[in-house]
Amino acid sequence: MHGRKTVLAFALLMCSNATMATHPVEISVANEDQVASLxxxxxxxxxxxxxxxxxxxxxxxxxxxxxxxxxxxxxxxxxxxxxxxxxxxxxxxxxxxxxxxxxxxxxxxxxxxxxxxxxxxxxxxxxxxxxxxxxxxxxxxxx
CATH class of the missing domain: 2.40.50.140 (Nucleic acid-binding proteins)
Structure with a gap:
């Protein structure tokens, strides 16, 4: 994505058989100006x-x-x-x-x-x- 920073987070989700699985989730946090102001x-x-x-x-x-x-x-x-x-x-x-x-x-x-x-x-x-x-x-x- 142009002008945006993204963070790849891994969410641990419970599967129906009670085992843990890792799934990547893309989260858009902010554009560069917003990151700088933070x-x-x-x-x-x-x-x-x-x-x-x-x-x-x-x-x-x-x-x-x-x-x-x-x-x-x-x-x-x-x-x-x-x-x-x-x-x-x-x-x-x-x-x-x-x-x-x-x-x-x-x-x-x-x-x-x-x-x-x-x-x-x-x-x-x-x-x-x-x-x-x-x-x-x-x-x-x-x-």
């Missing part, structure tokens, strides 16, 4: 500290955005060292909201703290790791 939140610091564990996985976490207003944005958390690049080309309308917030007032984040809930696929790359962003939610600004 990912349990993790800590940004855990992802940065243990990139091998999270590489290629859907992740959901809250992190702060840092930007100079010219050269892009990175994700950080004041509770740990490390930063993460972001690719927001597939993040939909939330990209516009994020850019509006970062560019409001003085461009960049020197005059404000911008935090959001990020969902995407984590990629461990040479240099700084990257999040292929699928959604950005709960964008907050603290002037």
């Amino acid at each position: 990912s349990p939140p993790v800590e940004f610091c855990d992802v940065v500290k243990e990139p091998k564990i999270y590489s290629g996985r859907h992740v959901v976490f809250t992190a702060r955005v840092e930007s100079d207003g010219v050269h892009g944005m990175v994700l950080v958390d004041p509770h740990c060292e490390g930063a993460m690049d972001i690719d927001i080309t597939n993040a939909g309308n939330a990209t516009d909201r994020l850019n509006d917030v970062v560019m409001s007032g003085s461009p960049g984040t020197l005059d404000k703290t911008v935090t959001a809930r990020w969902t995407g696929i984590f990629q461990r790359t040479k240099g700084r790791p990257k999040l292929m962003v699928e959604s950005i939610e709960n964008i907050s600004v603290d002037p």
Whole structure:
């Protein structure tokens, strides 16, 4: 099935002669977007500290955005060292909201703290790791 993940489950069914038989049952659980939205939140610091564990996985976490207003944005958390690049080309309308917030007032984040809930696929790359962003939610600004 295109765009759907399926799970092959084995149901144990009682036969009329009281013996057990195993029959495969196909269960459609969700499309990929629904699976991603069901990912349990993790800590940004855990992802940065243990990139091998999270590489290629859907992740959901809250992190702060840092930007100079010219050269892009990175994700950080004041509770740990490390930063993460972001690719927001597939993040939909939330990209516009994020850019509006970062560019409001003085461009960049020197005059404000911008935090959001990020969902995407984590990629461990040479240099700084990257999040292929699928959604950005709960964008907050603290002037």
